[in-house]
Amino acid sequence: MAQHGFISVGFVFAGLLIFGAVAPFEMIYPIQVLSLAGLIAIQAVGLNLLIGSTGQISLGQVGFAAIGAYLSGGLLKMEHWPFELAFVCGSMVAALTGVVVGFSALRLRGQYLAMATLAFGGIVFGLVYELEITGGPLGMLRIPPMSIFGYRLLSPQDKFLAIWLVAAIVTAAMLSLLWSRIGRALAAIRDDEVAAAALGINVARYKISIFVIAAALSGISGAMYASYLGGIAPSRFGLNESIALLVVVTVGGLGSIPGTIVAAVLLTALPEFMRQYEIYRPTAYAAALVLLIVLFPGGLGQVLAWADRYIVAACRLLPIRLRTRPDALGAS
């Protein structure tokens, strides 16, 4: 299924990447905040695919990010692997863990799946907290930075660009996947599993596959996170972080990848811009969340879908021909 809002989110990505490329050094603070937003966006896209496309919930999603982060960080720091290899290895092991968890998830539904994934997150947290090799509660420090073909990404701008480039590729890939026979099958599974199976769609296979993709995206995000910060600790991968991801997905709109991206940016930036309100910050943040959900019950994806319609309408007025398939912006 074509995702509404894919044109608008393209503009969002273009804006972010241009901002990262031209921002002066004094803008370092917003660049850092938005870098973290990019890492959250990568994970949230995976979680939204999981919840929005196959109806599977995960309350321990950052467990996969922890696997990616600690494995990649450890290989970089202790084994001195090149970043590319450590990154791929961390993401792959997170994905493989996703196979195991996804397979178990097949038998569970709703609150039972929520509990099982909560337990998974707890187990990973417990392991990195207790093990010696992960540095225990203090975590792992002095993790080497990201690098690509020997070029070390040291400046905040470079890191920002790398993160958002990955986020853009992930988003484009997932939008393309959803706009295919597989996306159609996922929509069918989400709306009516029995009818999907009766049409010959292998429901179990797709549910596991999406679990693996979501786990891989968390792993990718985690591996970049470890090198981005240069240090990680168990507290970065707790239940709160998994819940925060769930909030991003909800505010973005279940099933809307474009909405997820904008929600990740907004919800990461919002608390930072509220710093001046000090003690009222948590209250103001909560109020903003409630307001967003009340105003846009369909999520921010809804807003982007409207924006897309205006863009398409505007292009019809101007002598610009958008090459869209009839179902691209239709009712489907």
Added chain:
Amino acid sequence: MTAAAEQVVIRCVGVSRQFGGLRALANVSFEVARDTITALIGPNGAGKTTLFNLISGLDRADAGRIEVHGQAIDGMQAHAIVHSLRLVRTFQSARLYSKLTVADNVRLGRHVRSRSGFLSSTLKLPAARREERDITGQAMRWLDFVGLGHRANAVAGTLSYGDQRLVEIARALATEPRCLLLDEPGAGLNAQETNALANLIRAIRALPMTVLLIEHKMDMVMAISDQVTVLNFGEVIASGSPGAVQRDARVIEAYLGKGEHHSGSD
């Protein structure tokens, strides 16, 4: 043996299914011959839909054996039955994806006959593009077959009830089955629509296709069926040509109750 097996598309032998204390099917045996229309009739609660669920792999029998094209289906999952045994079913309440377009609903039927994986679908490789064009072409072909080609871009939920049933049939046909199970396709249709449906089912048989049909509209059943099997309280009480079944004393009793009666017309 093989020749006989090829003539019999579905064979149930002593099939039983119990839900707690309720005996939904008891020792049901019957056969569906190739390229015929076989109707499964019986009062509400006779176990017709339960039998469909067993044959299509959505439920498992407690005892007995179900064969499709001579192959036992026990343990096969629903999607594998559609894929390998080429048997597909529709539902009593048309289970369309009401938020998707009519065309997308029928495209979903092509899923099982297409194979582009995650990578080629994401990268939109030439093979995936070609396959997607084929999916659309086939979907349109079957929509035209049921006479709804002009509604392809409509949202499925906005179609009339009768048209939704037709889309569901088109979607099932798009899976390229050799055997089609229709669960009360005539329910809720007016006289004109019922007539058109009868003609459509005949056209489906001529494809050729084996059709097994649950239906309450007796006029239609008697007009189009080659064979009728009657279920009552989970048991087969009669099986034969429409005329013979209509004259069967047990069938008349099941439908009209014991007492005075002269004919079995519904």
